[in-house]
Amino acid sequence: MATIAAGPGIDEARERLRALFGFDDFRGVQPQVVARVLAGRSTLAVMPTGAGKSLTYQLPAAMMEGTCVVVSPLIALMHDQLRAARANGIAAATLTSADADWRETIEAFRAGALDLLYVAPERASQPAFREMLASAPIALFAIDEAHCVSEWGHDFRPDYRQLRPLMDAFPHVPRLALTATADAHTRADILAQLGIPGDGLIVAGFDRPNIRYAIRHRDNLVRQIAELMRAEPGPGIVYAPTRAKVEKLAQQLGAASGRPVLPYHAGLEPGVRAANQAAFVESEDMVMVATIAFGMGIDKPDVRFVAHAGIPKSIEAYYQETGRAGRDGDPAQAVMLWGAGDFAQARQRLSEVPDDRRGSERARLDALAGLIETAGCRRAVLLRHFGEDPPDRCGNCDNCLDAPGVSDVTELARKLLSAAYRTGQSFGLGHLQKVLTGVPDDRVVQRGHDRLSVFGIVDSGDARLIQPVARALQARGVLVATEHGGLQLGGPAKAILKGEQPVEIVIPPASGRRGGRRAADTPNPVGDPLFESLRDLRRTIARETGVPPYVIFHDATLREMAAARPGTLAELGALPGVGAKKLDTYGRRFLELLTA
Structure with a gap:
């Protein structure tokens, strides 16, 4: 059993941040969270999607003695994060039912050769796993999607309730719980269920300023989404309410748009489902039509839009699902297309909810109706729901851009x-x-x-x-x-x-372009041909190495390259997003293009 000794501090963490991830400084509440982790203090961090939650345990894991055990709900999500961690030079592995190299992973863990070990809650709750953890030093328990532990959360997973006994068996190991979506009630429940003291709560703002919110009445679903796809050439997700609707809509949108469109739902054969997800993760223009079963397992930063072909379950679910757009910080859109029948079905489903939860579920549905019906700022309604006090206007939602009557x-x-x-x-x-x-x-x-x-x-x-x-x-x-x-x-x-x-x-105003994209929102706003050449090179390397293009470099980093035009490896390595491992692995090929 590992004991956490006094370790590195936040100044050293900044140095490692530059070397590993290529960033000169932290964002938002990242330094507070990292400082607590390095000091061995348990923490619940509520941070919006795209705010860099994974960095708050990946960076300390590379600095602390022992292995950080990361509990994550879906295998696909673990594998996405595994690729990203390894690309930055962090020793990481997954221990899942889909991994054929599980024996090698266990040996590496026992030898102290892993910074990160990703596991699902179902495995983490097994006695054999607890015994394995006792055989080597543990630096940290990181619980991703921590709202799954709470019955008040919108994605309750009973296996998360078994994590407390596991962590209690290692009382000197700090705990870091992470979530993007938790109201005050859910936050209190997470703290209690995971044994984190109340003074360990860090709440970042919920705002995602790069996402443009728009909500419209659904009158011709295929035409409306096809128009969105024409405006947004990058990857997108369309959420549909049923499996049958997913299949039909994917076929219709593919025919209407000429874009690659695939379906995803739990009824597909596992091999087909996995292949469709892999194709989406690797693509730079594919649209996935899916039920809400799709999304939590996606760590894809370049999703340019999320469209709802009906109402989500609640404001919490809407925030979580729309949050899958624009994780790279570039502009993205969230469009909901709704009809009165959506509410009729949702209110009928309330009769199936247990009596003790019916009132709270009805309140959630009423809150969602308020978001849809507001004539004011959509973002303000969202942020007030999570207890914030935002300005009355955001300037980046349909109602702010084109005020309705x-x-x-x-x-x-x-x-x-x-x-x-x-x-x-x-x-x-x-x-x-x-x-x-x-x-x-x-x-x-x-x-x-x-x-x-x-x-x-x-x-x-x-x-x-x-x-x-x-x-x-x-x-x-x-x-x-x-x-x-x-x-x-x-x-x-x-x-x-x-x-x-x-x-x-x-x-609604008569204008047909509510919430439409501005020309300057494109990935290549100045039309620089060098940027497109850099994207082509990234695409080629991605095919050669079998990883998604964004694992190599984000669009933002390529824009920095095109603007700065570095002439040496040292100058290239000084750009944001170019860490030491990526510079060593990819630097010379990008530099050849930049200096040609």
Whole structure:
């Protein structure tokens, strides 16, 4: 069992940061987290995706005596991080069911030859693994995606609950829990479940300023996403609600865009699923259409957009899923396309939730509806949900870039609710529209609905608003879809009918380019041919070495090369993102191109 002695400090860490990762200094709360780890103090770090969470244990692991044991939820994620760590010269290995070299990995661990050992929670909780850990010094336990330990988190994994006994068996080894998504309740639960003291909490800001948020009504899904794909030539993820929708949408988008598009869901054959994921990770232009089973296992920094073909489960899930875009810090887009039926299905699913959790799940759905319906800044709504106090405008969401109008539709909402009530709360919106606008078709006349007081009470000017009002009322739970497709009254319908509660809806601007990309957001903003040549070389080396292009260098580093045009290896090695290992491995080939 290892005991952590007084070790290196933050100044030495900065020197190793330059040598290993090619960065002159830390970002955000990284120095606070690294300092605590190096001092042997347990910590929960809540940091947004793209803020460099993995560096906070990879760097100390290369500096401390012993091995850092990293618990990560998915094999694909471990293998992505393994490639990145090795590319930076860090001795790392994975111990998973997919690894044929497990014997060599165990021998390397026992010999003290590993800085990092990645394992899944299922393996980490086994007695045999605990016995193996006792055979060599342990420097740190790093728990990635730590929100999985909490029942209040949106990705609860029971095996994470078995990690506390493992770590308690090594009381002198510090613990570092990492997550991008945890509200105050979830944070408190993580601290308790993993045995981390309350003073060990470090919370970075949740803002991802490089992501542009846009939320639109879904009217022609394939056309809308195909337009996004034309605007964003880089890799993208499209989340669809069901496996069948994933398959169909992948086929349709591939045909409509001419881009490589693949499906991903749990129902695919394991080999196909793994091959599709590998192809996406290695590609610079592929789009993956997937269920939410896809994403947590992806450590791909150059995803340029994430699109939702329906509503996510909650604001927490939305933040987590959209956070997979733009991890490299370059501009990215997050677009949600929603319909009233999404909320109808979500509210029906609430009946399947245990009684003790139904209230909190309903509150999460209501919060999501508030994000979708707001006429204000989307980013501000997101950040306030996580307890922050952001400015009223961010300048990088659809509502800030092209402000929508707000219309008081209280009277029209009362008419729609009255029509639903007077027709027996069993008819869909199409029938209610005919009643309200005075269309005496056979079904309306046959049921005597042409004789109701609500027949024909909406004029042609307000008729166009019936659908958006109905969507808003369904999102708020005021109109609830029945299992047969009818609409019945729910929530505060009575207060609206009595005139005690006003109803306002957002009217999107007529512009068709809400949240569109600006020309300067492209990976090559000045059109430098040298940058494109550097990308071509990176692509060639990636094929030769069998790693994704981003493992070699990020676009930001290539832009630095193109701008600085270094003439020596020393000058190349001084650029951000060029560490000693990468300079030694790739430097001469890039320098030849730069000096040709």
